[in-house]
Amino acid sequence: MTAQTVTGRLLAATLLVACLQLAPARAQEPAAMPSTPPAVPATLPAANGQWTHAITLMGQPKYGPDFTHFDYADPAAPKGGTVRFGAQGGFDNFNIVVAGLKGDLENGIQQIYDPLMTESSDEPFTSYGLLAEAVRIAPDLGSVSYRLRENARWHDGKPITPEDVVWSFDVLKANSPFYAAYYQTVAKAEVTGPREVTFTFTETGNRELPQVIGQLRVLPKHWWTAKDANGKPRSVTETTLEPPLGSGPYRLAKFEPGRTTTYTRVPDYWGKDLPVNAGRYNFDTERYEYFRDGTVLVEALKGDLYDFRVENIARNWATAYEDFPAVKEGRLIKEAFPERGMGIMQAFAFNTRRDKFRDPRVRRAFNLAMNYEEMNKALFYGLYKRINSYFFGSELASSGLPEGEEKAILESVRDKVPASVFTTPYANPVNDGPEAVRRNLREAVGLLREAGYELRGGKMVSKATGEPLTVEFLEFQNTFERVILPFAAQLKLIGIDATLRVIDQAQYQNRIRNFDFDVTTSSWGESLSPGNEQREYWGSVAADKPGSRNLIGIKDPGIDALIEKVIFAKDRHTVIAATRALDRVLLAHDYVVPQWSSDQQRTLRWNRFGHPAILPLYASSGFPTTWWYDEKLAAKTGAPR
Numbered sequence: 001m002t003a004q005t006v007t008g009r010l011l012a013a014t015l016l017v018a019c020l021q022l023a024p025a026r027a028q029e030p031a032a033m034p035s036t037p038p039a040v041p042a043t044l045p046a047a048n049g050q051w052t053h054a055i056t057l058m059g060q061p062k063y064g065p066d067f068t069h070f071d072y073a074d075p076a077a078p079k080g081g082t083v084r085f086g087a088q089g090g091f092d093n094f095n096i097v098v099a100g101l102k103g104d105l106e107n108g109i110q111q112i113y114d115p116l117m118t119e120s121s122d123e124p125f126t127s128y129g130l131l132a133e134a135v136r137i138a139p140d141l142g143s144v145s146y147r148l149r150e151n152a153r154w155h156d157g158k159p160i161t162p163e164d165v166v167w168s169f170d171v172l173k174a175n176s177p178f179y180a181a182y183y184q185t186v187a188k189a190e191v192t193g194p195r196e197v198t199f200t201f202t203e204t205g206n207r208e209l210p211q212v213i214g215q216l217r218v219l220p221k222h223w224w225t226a227k228d229a230n231g232k233p234r235s236v237t238e239t240t241l242e243p244p245l246g247s248g249p250y251r252l253a254k255f256e257p258g259r260t261t262t263y264t265r266v267p268d269y270w271g272k273d274l275p276v277n278a279g280r281y282n283f284d285t286e287r288y289e290y291f292r293d294g295t296v297l298v299e300a301l302k303g304d305l306y307d308f309r310v311e312n313i314a315r316n317w318a319t320a321y322e323d324f325p326a327v328k329e330g331r332l333i334k335e336a337f338p339e340r341g342m343g344i345m346q347a348f349a350f351n352t353r354r355d356k357f358r359d360p361r362v363r364r365a366f367n368l369a370m371n372y373e374e375m376n377k378a379l380f381y382g383l384y385k386r387i388n389s390y391f392f393g394s395e396l397a398s399s400g401l402p403e404g405e406e407k408a409i410l411e412s413v414r415d416k417v418p419a420s421v422f423t424t425p426y427a428n429p430v431n432d433g434p435e436a437v438r439r440n441l442r443e444a445v446g447l448l449r450e451a452g453y454e455l456r457g458g459k460m461v462s463k464a465t466g467e468p469l470t471v472e473f474l475e476f477q478n479t480f481e482r483v484i485l486p487f488a489a490q491l492k493l494i495g496i497d498a499t500l501r502v503i504d505q506a507q508y509q510n511r512i513r514n515f516d517f518d519v520t521t522s523s524w525g526e527s528l529s530p531g532n533e534q535r536e537y538w539g540s541v542a543a544d545k546p547g548s549r550n551l552i553g554i555k556d557p558g559i560d561a562l563i564e565k566v567i568f569a570k571d572r573h574t575v576i577a578a579t580r581a582l583d584r585v586l587l588a589h590d591y592v593v594p595q596w597s598s599d600q601q602r603t604l605r606w607n608r609f610g611h612p613a614i615l616p617l618y619a620s621s622g623f624p625t626t627w628w629y630d631e632k633l634a635a636k637t638g639a640p641r
Contacts, residue, residue, distance in 0.1 A: 048139060049139055051135070055211055056126040057125035057208065058125050068278060073280050073612060073626045076279070080628075082284065083609070084305070084306040085308060086288075086305070094244055097172060098239055109252065111263070112247070112251055115216055117214030124529070125529050128275075131152050131165075132148055135210070140205070141201070141207060146165070148161070148162060149271075150195065151270055154247050158222060162195060167221040172216070178536065183213075184541070185202045185206065186200070186213065206531070220246075223245040224236045249266060262288075263286045263287070264284065298320055304606060331606065335605070336603070337620040337621040338599065339601050342525055344387070344392055344393060345387060346521070348592060348593040348595065349592050350519055357519075359452075362469075366471075368441065369487070387595060388426065388587075389587070390586050391579060391583050396528065402584060406578075417562075418588040448494070452464060455495050461495075471499075474511060475503075476502065476504065476508035480521065529575060535563055538559050540559075610630040611627045
């Protein structure tokens with residue numbers, strides 16, 4: 001997995017927030033690649049048993065041990081001002097260990113904690129020391145050690161210790177379904193020196209594990225194991241609305257439950273002068289305002305109730321702001337930034353734990369019935385592309401028929417994968433006209449008949465039991481109604497009754513965590529170097545773990561084998577080949593009905609902010625981390641309301 005996306009993927013994996021947007025801005029335009037990608041060493045360049053300031057999965061780090069700042073950050077950036085964000089939903093918890101944190105709350109609360117390492121956003125697969133001043137990787141990749149900075153401090157002034165690191169790892173792995181799966185091959189963490197902690201793995205040769213461990217958010221053991229202001233013992237396994245103690249650039253200063261959270265920059269933050277932090281975290285205050293409805297969120301932006309929005313709904317981008325005076329006057333800036341360095345699968349995901357969705361022919365019938373071409377024209381203003389890969393938008397996406405090393409990898413598991421992967425490239429149905437729609441619907445009915453169904457009185461029913469084939473789409477926001485209702489109308493033409501149930505976020509999270517759904521919308525962000533997270537996404541072990549990201553319930557020996565080939569690939573060429581093979585097999589099973597995506601992050605912002613001349617290559621706009629409050633622009637735009 002890439003260093004620049006590790007943290008983002010940790011959040012996405014636990015939240016399902018990016019997964020639930022109508023049309024998320026994401027991903028990258030496929031980069032031009034040489035026909036034979038350059039090979040990289042079989043092990044990490046830093047895996048020589050020596051202490052180093054940075055680790056990378058490819059080549060050498062861009063920045064040496066004496067660097068002063070990242071190129072995309074301006075160390076002279078002014079400090080001050082406030083930036084406001086709008087968020088949908090509410091919150092009732094500030095504890096990152098237990099499930100339930102969502103979206104902007106998670107993004108905000110995460111920044112009060114420093115990780116061991118921090119990623120660079122202008123190079124792939126590279127992390128630099130933050131809490132840790134140095135890292136040491138065993139030559140066989142069987143362990144990694146981190147040496148903490150002597151001046152690292154919690155906000156209460158107490159030192160951050162190796163005991164904090166070990167305790168954080170233990171409680172996260174023990175209490176978080178995601179971390180339990182993510183760290184399943186980490187046998188133990190232990191203090192091995194005055195400022196040193198070592199993680200020992202159950203396997204050797206896993207190139208990304210040291211870097212994954214480096215993204216661990218460290219929690220204060222002394223605070224969580226003490227009593228609160230009322231004399232009640234705190235519990236790291238329970239939700240809490242007590243502002244937690246942190247170590248990062250911001251602290252949670254105040255909040256109104258379910259309505260707003262305010263984070264203030266810590267003036268004596270211990271790490272403010274580190275090179276990795278120079279020119280970053282420039283706002284004095286970051287505030288999140290919560291709204292219950294997506295439509296209200298748009299109007300709140302127009303009303304200047306918050307400053308910055310990523311617009312994930314095509315209709316809004318095309319129509320909601322065109323006649324708004326502030327846009328015409330240049331006070332509200334509408335700007336798209338390229339997305340690079342990630343792939344994605346966003347889709348209607350089937351719960352294959354339910355008998356009716358276990359047959360891939362049934363699942364394929366749903367895809368045949370969905371008229372994406374009409375959706376893109378009528379609903380999305382032609383702004384999206386149909387997803388046709390679990391790594392859509394990246395060089396890792398499979399295409400055509402397998403060749404070379406990819407074919408050899410598939411041959412090694414031939415008895416465990418569908419025969420079609422060798423003979424038939426994956427393709428989504430195309431409904432580009434009435435005849436194509438009729439043809440695809442006829443094919444869908446034929447597949448359903450092969451799967452044991454038949455039409456009786458206009459209803460698709462089981463030949464064996466007479467039970468109708470029905471489906472419930474589960475969502476937590478009503479914006480999907482305009483997509484699912486036309487899809488439901490198409491399904492009705494082949495005798496399938498489809499309904500949409502929209503519930504509040506808390507109920508939704510609980511049902512998803514317990515796999516209590518027929519079909520839901522989900523997405524899986526993919527870096528350019530996939531690895532351990534693939535076990536959590538598609539692995540058999542994760543299928544029955546409540547809260548895991550294997551929402552589909554995949555238990556397939558061929559997929560399990562291919563995941564291991566991705567994780568233990570020895571060079572870049574093999575990583576690409578193994579990932580394409582995995583992608584091809586996932587597609588062949590028709591586990592999902594792929595949706596749509598874009599290669600841009602579409603944003604709107606009130607024109608009060610400046611940014612460096614160079615924006616980060618792999619972090620879209622980089623807002624707000626490297627931006628700042630611009631007094632002159634703010635004077636022209638007007639004071640925020």
